[in-house]
Amino acid sequence: MGRGGKSGRGKRGSSTARSGGRDAPTTGTGNTTNTRQTGNRDLDNWKDIKYSNPAFEAYYQAQELMGMEEWDEFKGALKRDLPTTFRVTGSRAHAEAINDEIKEHYLPMLSNVTISRDFLMNPNMQRMQQRVDEANSQSATPASETGADADVDTDVIVPGEAGITLDSDTGMIALAPPKQLPWFPGHLAWQLDVPKRVIRKSPEFKVFQRFLVGETEIGNISRQEAVSMIPPLLLDIESHHVCLDMCAAPGSKTAQMMEALNHHSTVTTGLLIANDSDLKRCHMLVHQTGRMPSVGLGVTNNDASRIPTFKLTVPATGTSDKPRTTALMFDRILADVPCTGDGTMRKNLDIWKTWTPGNGAALHPLQLRILLRAMQLLKPGGRMVYSTCSFNPTENEAVVAAALNTEPGMFKIVPQPADKVLPGLKRRSGLTKWKIYSQDEQGELVFHPSRIHHFGYVAGVREKRKQRGIEDAFFLQDDVVEELRACQAAVEGDVEKKKEYDAGYAVGLAGSGKITGRDKVLAETLWAPENVASLGLEHGLRLLPHDQDTGGFYVCVIERAAAPSSGGDESKKRAVSPSAPGGPEDNGAPKKAKVEAAAQGAVSSDVAFVEKPAVAVALPVAPVVAETKTVQQGKKKKGTEHIFKEDPFFYVQPNDPELVSCIEYFGLSSDFPQDRCFVRNGTGAANRNLYMSNDIVKNLIHSNPYHSIRLLSAGIRVFVRQDTQNRNTNLHCKWRIPLEGLPSILPYMDQSKILHGTIDDLEVMLSDMYPLVSDSGGIHNQTSGLLAEMKDKSLGCHVIVFHAGTSTRHGGGSLRIPLTLPLWRAKDSLSLLIDKKEKSMLSLRTFGEDITSKAADIRRLAAETSTELPVKPEATEDIVVGTDSTIGLAEEAGIVAEERGEKTVDAEAAKEEA
Ligand SMILES: C[S@@+](CC[C@H](N)C(=O)[O-])C[C@H]1O[C@@H](n2cnc3c(N)ncnc32)[C@H](O)[C@@H]1O
Structure with missing residues (x-):
């Protein structure tokens, strides 16, 4: 989240920063030594130039994130490519099977992989070398004039980098196999050290890469930074919990939370609201969560700092009682807030250029408002996690400290002992002291020991500019003038404060006479509060890149005190009773915030100046609903608030004829929750799609x-x-069960309606995408009792279990666990109702090769040689709108593209109208 600041540019070797006399970091090059022992100076020089920001170094050295003796190691890690990490998605029944596949098939294949030493030079360099040799041998013209020593790219293998070692005896380069992250529960997460640019040099690693890409596309594997997997694990989610992911897009942590809620099934009684303020990113979120479907999921699009209070209806309990509404409070909340992301520098190289201390200071108020809103929504006894991918204490400890101080004693940071919580994960303690800097136009850091010093500095800069006849609009802003005046008045008569102020004033007056954009005036909550030592900030977790070759991250687990047990359940009273002060919005959450200015400051995002003298005020809650309505009525708002154009939700009548036809056809038991099925239109008519939720949704x-x-x-x-x-x-029955809906329907299905097949049947279904029911041998003459059995079955959707077993086919294959899939019986043929990609990946996993294209190849060959082989127009005619009837792929284009939510003619038509 770089802000395009100018700091640091051209400042290598610049002088000592001004500091008001103490704690002066240097923005010079004193610590820019690269200690990586690669033996490749060209690469190191190139990286030194690209990966340098003196202000970043000076700032973090001053923050004492680690001992100075570690600094070079830290910086060396920041310059290296981030290893690839991924996890096998946890709650799918076949997660273990996929993990075993990696362990038993890929791991042996990737162990002991070596490549030739020739790769030490990339093709570019080899060509250059050739030209140099030619030039030197054939003419007297110096090589430099032939262009042979022109710039080369850096696509070179460097022994000594993670994952790569050179065996000097054999002259071969060994590539490290993937390894399991020792701290991830169930060992379902992996790290691949071999850099991406090297993977393509090894056939074995290329095959593994293809496997990863395919499985990621169909949602069995989630590529995710190792450190980013930590926050959901620390939430300790149980399947009945009511959870909120406040800043959820693109959704990797949402998926983890969903998996925890849906442990081994999709029938959670709990709830997860995944929210993001960016509408486009919300749509990514919808797509991402489609891979981990759940009856307990909702995706919303709100500013997290003003997320509306969701209401729930409490049914009447007695004869005189009436149903009433209550504010929804959450058991678990994740606030993975927007941040500067300087912990992601290893992959977001731009941050090296754009980093300034002002970036973090500018985001602090929004982060604080989001955390405060989370606290308001957390149930007594509930747990939340605040996290960022930033090293900066202004985005981490300063936010948490200010939030805890809004309601002293009500929230506490929960220690995460290294031997008990995620053992094997190296972590550092949270900071209990930090320093606040601004940065001037020359890129110099300016230390402000206190906010009064900072005010003095601002006044000094203003004075200097005035003397030069410059009056900036900023200094004339009413609130700034007012704050400066108030500060000046406050220090008069207070000797100590006045000294601080004057020191700052002197620094401002002596300086460049400029303050950079975002650093103009800083929020009070940036500075460590007086009670900092008592807040337990050390219990926060800091993840540093050189500890276990990761990105940088900050995580803090916070719990709300349980409700007092004496005198009735206060929190329940507040949470349930609409007549409690403030109505349903008054959820018993902390209301007083000595951070009013911080909360307001973030509204005007350009000026980070926010604080008024400590005043207790309520944070904004109620207006949100009204505002959204206004937007709904057509007034377009700036920023994230767009007109909301989504389709409505309408629960169908339990006796809806279409729903009843599904229930009868699939033999659903009487406990199937008919009353929890809904459509996305305003009429309640089941036109195209039927959805299901749980009770709380x-x-x-x-x-x-x-x-x-x-x-x-x-x-x-x-x-x-x-x-x-x-x-x-x-x-x-005109309805089919999509793959994502199958786990929710299966528990209610009459067993006699479920078909059974073998791995050989699966092979027929995969290799011949549309086998003819009359063709019991399949296109490859592979025996399939299924085809014969299907002759007598009704047209339409069926559900089949392919049982675990070993294939009798020539190439072998095995299915480790039973696999249940929807199937379509057309007039003459069958097809599995899963998309092409999923078929390919299933095929690779089961048979060790992609057999899905074989049928098409055979047909193509037959067409070319005029051999008569069955074309399958009936599958096309029977099922979908499409034009490509010749090779029977229209079915793919219709049913399956729709599964993926892609836009096809058919999918477009499927969009329900009210
Ligand atoms: C660090 S990313 C979240 C990553 C996500 N938790 C994940 O694991 O995939 C921060 C997200 O916050 C969103 N965001 C920014 N400002 C927000 C706000 N005021 N309210 C809610 N979301 C916000 C951004 O759109 C972005 O998607």
Whole structure:
């Protein structure tokens, strides 16, 4: 999140920063030595130039994130490529099977991989070398004039980098196999050290890379930075919890939270609201969460610092009682807030250029407001995690300290002992002291021991500019003038404060006469509060890149005190009773904040100056709903508040004829929750898709206008209408079960309706995408009892379990655990209702090769040689709108593209209209 500041540019070797006389860091090059022992000076020089920001170094050395003896190691790690890390998604039944596949198939394949030493030089360099040799041998012209010593790229393998070692005896370069992250539960997370640019030099690693890409696309693997996997783990989620992910997009942590809620199933009774303020990113979130579907999920689009209070309806309990609404409070909240991201410098190289201390200071008020809102929404006894991918204490400890001080004693930081919590994860303690700097136009850091010093500095700069006849608009702003005056008045008569002020004033007056954009005036909550030592900030976790070759990260686990047990349950009273002060919005959450200015300052995002003298005020809560309504009525707002155009949610009548037809056709038991099925239109008619939620999501939708809470999606799609083009086709049920809905429907299905197949049947279904039911041998003459059995089955959707087993085919193959899939019986053929990519990956996993294209290849070959082989027009006719009937792929284009939410003619038509 760079801000394009000018700091640091051209300042290598600049002089000592001004500091008001103490704690002066240097922005010079004293610590820029690169200690990486690569033996490749060209690469090191190149990286030194690219990876340098004296202000960054000076600032963090002054913060004492680590002992100075570690600094070079820290900086060396920042300059290296980040290893690839990924995790096998946890709650799918086959997560273990995929993990075993990595362990048993790929790991042996990737162990002992070596490549030739020739790769030490990349092709560019080899060509250059050739030209140098030629030039030197053939003419007297110096090589430099032939262009042979022109700039070369840096695509070179460097022994000594993580994952790469040179065996000097054999002259071969060994590549390290992937390794499991020792601290990740179930060992489902992996790290691959070999850099991406080297992977393509090894056939074995290329194969593994393809596996990773494929499995990631279909959602079995999530590529995620190792440190980013930590916050959801520390939330300690149980399947009944009500959870909120405040800044959720693109959703890697949401997926982890969802997995924890849906441990081994999709039928959680809990709730996860995944929220983000950016509408586009929210749509990414919807896509991402589609890979981990759940009846307990809702995606919303709100500014997290003003996220509306969601209401729930409490049913009447007695005859005289009436249903009433209550504010929804959360058991678990993740506030993975927007941050400068300087912990991600290893992959976001721009941050080297754009980093300034002002970036962190500017985000601090928004981060604080988000954390405060999270505290308001946390249940008594609930747990939340605050996290950033920044090293900066102004975005981490300063935010947490200010938030804790708003309601002393109500929240506490929970220690995470290294031997008990994620053992094996190296972590550092949170900071209990830090320093605040601004940066002047010359890139110099200016230390401000206190806010009064800072005010003096601002006044000094203003005075100097005035003397030069310059009056900046900033200094004339009413609130700035007012703050400066108030500060001047406050220091008069207070000898100590006056000294501080004067010291700052002197620094301002002596300086360049400029203050950079974002650093103009800083929020009071940036400075460590007086009670900093008693807040438990050391219990926060800091992850440093050189400890275990990761990005940088900060995580802090905070719990709210349980409700007092005597005198009744105060928190419940507040949370449940709409008549409590403030109505449903008064959820018993902390209201007083000595951070009013911080909270307000973030509204005008350009000026970080925010604080008024300590005054207790309530944070904004109530206006949000009204505002969203205004937006809804058409007034477009600036920034994140867009007109909300999503389809409504409408729960269908339990006796809806379409729903009843699904229930009858699939033999769903009487406990199937008909009343929890909904459509996305305003009429309640089941036109195209039927979705299902759990009770709490239904309650949420009924208790809040969906546009007020800006609800984009909820629950799982469980039935999709599948009309056929062929009018003569006689379908008993026009609905099919999409793959994502199957786990939610399966528990209710009549066992006699479920078909059974073998791994050989699966092979037929994969290798011949549309095998003919009349062709019991399949296109490869592979035996399949399934095809014969299917002759007598009704047209339409079926569910089949392929049982674990070993293949009898020539190339072998094995299915480790049973696999349940939806299947479509067309007039003459069958097809699995999963998309092409998923078929390929399943094929690779089961048979060690992608057999899915074989049928198409055979047909293509047959067409070329005029051999008569069956073309499958009926699958096309029968099922979907499409044009490519010749190779039977229209089915893919229709049903399956729709599965993925892609825009096809058919999918477009599927968009429901009210
Ligand atoms: C660090 S990223 C979150 C990453 C995410 N938790 C994950 O693991 O994939 C921060 C997110 O905050 C969002 N954001 C920024 N300002 C916000 C605000 N005021 N309210 C809610 N979300 C915000 C951004 O759109 C961005 O998606």
